[in-house]
Amino acid sequence: MGLFIPDWKSKDLAKALKAVEKADGWKKIVKIVTASPHDEVRKAAIVKEFEQLEKPDDMVFNFGKSNIESLLVEIIKSPLYKKNVRIAAMTHLRARYVNVPLRVEIAKGIDDSDSVITEEFLFGITDKNILEDIAKNARNNKIRKSAHIQSRVPGGWKVQISGDSRYYSKTADNLFVASEVLIRLLYISPQLYYMVDTPDGTLGRDINGFFTEAPIKTKNIMLESPCAATDPVQAQSLTDFGDPIKNLNSVAVLKMSGQYAKLVLLMKCGKCGYEFPVETEAGDMERQCYNCGSINKAHRGAINVKVPNSASAVVV
Numbered sequence: 001m002g003l004f005i006p007d008w009k010s011k012d013l014a015k016a017l018k019a020v021e022k023a024d025g026w027k028k029i030v031k032i033v034t035a036s037p038h039d040e041v042r043k044a045a046i047v048k049e050f051e052q053l054e055k056p057d058d059m060v061f062n063f064g065k066s067n068i069e070s071l072l073v074e075i076i077k078s079p080l081y082k083k084n085v086r087i088a089a090m091t092h093l094r095a096r097y098v099n100v101p102l103r104v105e106i107a108k109g110i111d112d113s114d115s116v117i118t119e120e121f122l123f124g125i126t127d128k129n130i131l132e133d134i135a136k137n138a139r140n141n142k143i144r145k146s147a148h149i150q151s152r153v154p155g156g157w158k159v160q161i162s163g164d165s166r167y168y169s170k171t172a173d174n175l176f177v178a179s180e181v182l183i184r185l186l187y188i189s190p191q192l193y194y195m196v197d198t199p200d201g202t203l204g205r206d207i208n209g210f211f212t213e214a215p216i217k218t219k220n221i222m223l224e225s226p227c228a229a230t231d232p233v234q235a236q237s238l239t240d241f242g243d244p245i246k247n248l249n250s251v252a253v254l255k256m257s258g259q260y261a262k263l264v265l266l267m268k269c270g271k272c273g274y275e276f277p278v279e280t281e282a283g284d285m286e287r288q289c290y291n292c293g294s295i296n297k298a299h300r301g302a303i304n305v306k307v308p309n310s311a312s313a314v315v316v
């Protein structure tokens with residue numbers, strides 16, 4: 001009586017790969033990843049599982065003690081795989097391995113249009129010297145820029161836990177660095193709040209977009225490289241960021257309960273074109289560009305928000 005050998009364990013690679021295609025259920029997939037003798041087959045099983053994730057940063061599977069590190073790196077590095085699959089690979093690698101040299105290698109080595117993958121990956125690197133090295137030597141310009149910004153706020157985020165919410169904070173020298181750090185955050189889950197303190201105020205980001213809990217300064221702010229003062233300019237635009245409806249609702253709800261809340265929108269500087277998050281209010285306003293320091297003029301209309309379970313609409 002011969003032992004039954006499943007097709008995915010077959011020595012015939014094509015046959016084994018075909019079996020992976022047919023495999024269903026993550027338990028089967030995990031079995032293949034942990035027990036197949038072929039790396040190609042293991043990798044195909046991982047990719048298959050990642051393709052089914054609704055969100056690329058969804059649950060981290062338990063692949064047991066099997067070493068999938070090198071397979072994940074191959075997936076991340078290859079632009080042949082779909083972006084979602086590569087992000088899932090990155091999420092798993094980030095969750096399971098704290099191999100800094102490997103992270104640095106990935107950050108430095110990738111040069112393709114999906115550099116967003118490594119940008120997110122940079123967040124696991126907190127050492128100033130390493131970040132400066134990446135800022136100088138990465139192949140991809142976006143990653144170099146991102147590493148430079150991270151090197152300005154090295155170290156991990158300070159975490160405060162309150163109930164189910166987690167508040168992450170960092171300190172930056174100015175609003176430019178704060179907004180650059182926050183705008184680069186991807187995949188923010190509900191009840192995660194990121195805040196960057198600067199001498200001119202604190203900018204925050206959550207799943208809905210940017211927020212503030214107290215006024216941020218609008219004049220004579222600290223700049224990266226101060227420029228000569230110019231006459232005020234007309235801002236090019238004021239746009240939503242994140243989820244505008246949810247953002248508006250949370251501002252309205254906070255206002256109704258008597259708390260501080262302003263609708264934060266992205267203002268595009270009329271002088272340099274830089275987009276930066278500003279607190280807005282209905283009517284005329286002037287805000288100083290975080291990048292070049294020019295005063296930007298803008299106007300925003302009043303927005304009526306209907307708050308559920310409330311008789312009155314709130315004007316934001």
Ligand SMILES: [Zn+2]
Nearest residue numbers: 269272289292
């Ligand atoms: Zn500007």
